[in-house]
Every structure is written in C-alpha cells, then in structure tokens.
Amino acid sequence: MLCAPKLAVELGTFTGYSALCIAEGMPESSKLVTIEADDELEDFIRKQLDSAEHGKKVELRIGKALDLCREFADESVDLIFIDADKRQYPEYLEEAARMLRHGGLIIADNTLWSGHVCDPSYEKDPQTRGVREFNDMAKALPGFETVILPVRDGITLLRKCL
Numbered sequence: 001m002l003c004a005p006k007l008a009v010e011l012g013t014f015t016g017y018s019a020l021c022i023a024e025g026m027p028e029s030s031k032l033v034t035i036e037a038d039d040e041l042e043d044f045i046r047k048q049l050d051s052a053e054h055g056k057k058v059e060l061r062i063g064k065a066l067d068l069c070r071e072f073a074d075e076s077v078d079l080i081f082i083d084a085d086k087r088q089y090p091e092y093l094e095e096a097a098r099m100l101r102h103g104g105l106i107i108a109d110n111t112l113w114s115g116h117v118c119d120p121s122y123e124k125d126p127q128t129r130g131v132r133e134f135n136d137m138a139k140a141l142p143g144f145e146t147v148i149l150p151v152r153d154g155i156t157l158l159r160k161c162l
Contacts, residue, residue: 007032009034012036013034013041022081026054035065037084074098078100081108086130090137144160
C-alpha cells in the first residue's frame with residue numbers, strides 16, 4: 001500500500017465528491033480535514049457529507065487554505081490532496097511539504113492544466129503560471145520523489161522520502 005493515512009488534508013472541497021472518495025479509502029479510525037474557501041458551498045457540502053457512508057471521517061473547515069494549513073504541526077499529516085486555486089499552487093506546495101510526514105504523499109490535481117502549461121499563448125494567465133511554477137517546484141523539491149501522471153488533466157504525486 002502506498003499510503004494508509006491516519007490524517008489527510010484536502011485543499012479545495014467544492015462539492016465534497018473527492019473528499020468522500022478519499023475517505024472511502026481511509027481506515028475507519030482516520031480523519032480527513034477538507035478545506036473550502038467558498039462559504040456559500042458550506043450547507044451543500046455538509047449535506048453531502050452527512051448523507052454519505054464515509055462522511056463521518058470528514059471534517060469540513062471553511063476558510064482560506066493557507067491560513068488553515070498553518071494550524072497543522074510540521075510533519076503531522078500523512079496525505080494531502082491539492083485541488084484549489086491554481087494561482088496559489090506554489091504556496092500550497094510549500095505548506096504541504098512542511099505539514100507532510102516522512103513517507104507521506106501529496107497528490108495535486110490539474111497539473112497539466114488542459115495542456116496550457118506547455119502552451120506559450122498562456123504565458124500571462126495567472127492560473128497557468130501558478131501550475132507551471134508548482135510543477136517546477138515539485139520536480140526540484142529536495143527530499144521528495146515526484147511523478148506527473150498524464151491522466152485526464154494531470155495528477156502529480158510527491159512522496160516525502162524517508
């Protein structure tokens with residue numbers, strides 16, 4: 001097994017679908033903290049979590065991801081899933097690297113960004129720049145093994161080496 005998290009963090013909840021998918025694969029005694037910036041989604045997300053079999057493993061926090069990440073101690077998290085504001089992907093990676101325990105896993109979604117990361121016509125797009133910078137940081141991050149999977153919009157896996 002690549003990762004059997006006791007504590008996982010998700011940056012970007014949206015509808016709660018990915019949170020529930022992650023929770024389903026986690027042990028019963030584990031917890032996923034999912035962070036969503038859009039407070040207008042809170043009631044909808046809570047309803048989804050409350051009605052799902054694995055929703056009891058999920059704790060929803062509403063607020064800015066970077067602010068709420070600072071509440072986690074260094075090397076205290078086993079798994080981090082990043083799927084929030086693409087402009088802030090570099091900052092999310094810095095916080096995730098700090099929070100992640102040795103042997104832990106960071107999963108980042110949308111890292112090929114519909115091919116925009118390779119298209120010079122998107123050079124000035126702030127979201128594309130954020131994803132490009134994230135990718136550059138990820139490949140050079142000391143103490144991590146990194147791979148980009150060309151699945152759909154790109155998924156990057158970073159494992160903090162022992």
